[in-house]
Amino acid sequence: MSLSGALSSAISALNAQSSALAMISDNIANSSTVGYKTTSASFESLVTSSSSASSYSSGGVSTLSKSNITTQGLLTATSTSTNIAIQGNGFFPVTTSLTGGSTLYTRNGAFTTDSDGYLVNNGAYLLGWRTDASGNVIGSASSGNLTAIDTSVAQTSGSATTTTTFSANLPADAAVGDTFTTSMSAYDSLGTSSSIQVTWSKTADNTWSASFGQPTLSSDSTVTTAATPTSTVAVTFNTDGTLASTTPDPPVLALTGSTTGAADNTITLNLGTVGGTDGLTQYASGLSTPAVNITRIESNGLAFGKLSNISVGDNGVVNATYSNGQTIAIYKIPVATFAAADQLEAQSNGLYSTTAESGTAALQESGTNGAGTIYGSELESSTTDTNEQFSSMISAQQAYSAASQVITAVNKMFDTLISSMR
Known part of the structure; x- marks a missing residue:
């Protein structure tokens, strides 16, 4: 039994090292594969029966594959x-x-x-x-x-204007009844850009009103895009030129009756902070013909985009x-x-x-x-370390070669046994 046991152990070693080499080969082959996780061989001894001091029963080796899936790659x-x-x-x-x-x-x-x-x-x-x-x-x-x-x-985008911010000075030296025009832009829900004329009318000392014209295409003022707004805004100023109040508060511009198929829209008008100078102000223009001095009129929203x-x-x-x-x-x-x-x-x-x-x-x-x-x-990156794999490959090759030598030795010993019986 000892010689046949040795032969069986050696054969199991050849099988185990062959399996290990196959894993190493896969690891090296996938050294450039994105997200690849290596597989390593785990060897376990086989015991056929209990061995005593007077006799030994060889078992051999088996191999299991261990997937290193949780190893982090670079x-x-x-x-x-x-x-x-x-x-x-x-x-x-x-x-x-x-x-x-x-x-x-x-x-x-x-x-x-x-x-x-x-x-x-x-x-x-x-x-x-x-x-x-x-x-x-x-x-x-x-x-x-x-x-x-x-x-x-989400092949296209476009968003309606929800806020327009004004930063401008209305001339305090304008006469009651004088009117001035500026313009603002607005996007509808389909991303169409429109231009809206804003008419500023001085109704009394420190008091103005704003009314709005019919929206037209920003690219063609002859094409209307919505109904004429009915919204008006009353604006009053303090005696130091700062904003006192707006009616309504907050002021809004309602756009309805779109000709582009867009939804109705309400735009909040940010005219500044009450008591501040960050929006509308009223100071003398110092000009022979007073005029509105615009610092910024800016609307959010976006045009159609692909x-x-x-x-x-x-x-x-x-x-x-x-x-x-x-x-x-x-x-x-x-x-x-x-x-x-x-x-x-x-x-x-x-x-x-x-x-x-x-x-x-x-x-x-x-x-x-x-x-x-x-x-x-x-x-x-792949978790394959080629240096480590080459080292394991050499070890597997040496172990395989050693096991094959065991088979050669057992073969010669069997020959000796058979010769002694002739």
């Missing part, structure tokens, strides 16, 4: 705005199909936008939560609210940037964590599926509750 910067990486614990959730696909997990963040606007990587669609323009998740931040990130949901770029910012917020300069959040990418991530089942293309041992995924926002932090325009 993050490297890229020029692709949709590339992402996780520093710390967790995975990106993806789906294999837009309808009926299974949810898998990956550390490979080399996502790009496909022809339909989805963020994909090797055929896997990145999942995320829909957000409002400020980056707040719409609904619950749960697995049931996950959806494939579709950047085509989607020009998609990027993922830090903390996993997917941002859409438009030709009008606007950038808004459209999705937030969660981080999936597991109780035993090393027990996930590896699949091709850097994907992992859950197992009974790994537990189910817990979805967290980036950097919260123990989840890693998502970084945009970065990728996680």
Whole structure:
């Protein structure tokens, strides 16, 4: 039994070292694979029966593969705005199909936008939560609210004007009944820019009124865009030229009857701080023909813009940037964590599926509750250390060679035994 046991042990060593070499080969082959996690061999002795001082029963060795899934790879910067990486614990959730696909997990963040606007990587669609323009998740931040990130949901942008700020001086040396005109701009809900004439009329000492003309296209004053506003604003000043009051307070401009198909809109007019000089003032112009001196008339809102770029910012917020300069959040990418991530089942293309041992995924926002932090325009490098792998390869080669020598020795001893019987 000793010779056959030695032969069996040597064969098990050859099998074990072959398996170890296969793992090393995979690790080296994937030394440049984004998000790759190495697999290492774990050797365990086999015991066939108890050995005594007078006899020994050899067993051999077996090898198990150990997936080093939780090992952190180095993050490297890229020029692709949709590339992402996780520093710390967790995975990106993806789906294999837009309808009926299974949810898998990956550390490979080399996502790009496909022809339909989805963020994909090797055929896997990145999942995320829909957000409002400020980056707040719409609904619950749960697995049931996950959806494939579709950047085509925000192909265009445009926002209506909600506030117009005035900074100007109305001439105190104007006569009661004098009128002056300025203009303001405003965007409707479809991003159309209109010009509105503002008529300032001095109704009494230190008292003025503002009325508004019919809005017209900023690009063509002959085309009207809404009905003539009925809004008027009464403005009074203190004897030191500072703003005293406005009626109504706050003053508003109501725009209705759009000819562009836009929604009705109400614009708050910021005429300054009561008692201050940061908005409207009334000082003498010092001119033979008094005039309104405009410092600034500025409206918020944005013109129509087309989607020009998609990027993922830090903390996993997917941002859409438009030709009008606007950038808004459209999705937030969660981080999936597991109780035993090393027990996930590896699949091709850097994907992992859950197992009974790994537990189910817990979805967290980036950097919260123990989840890693998502970084945009970065990728996680392979965890393969080629120097370490070459060292392990040499060790496996030497052990394999030694085991083969055992087989050679056993073969010669069997020959000796058989020869002695002839």
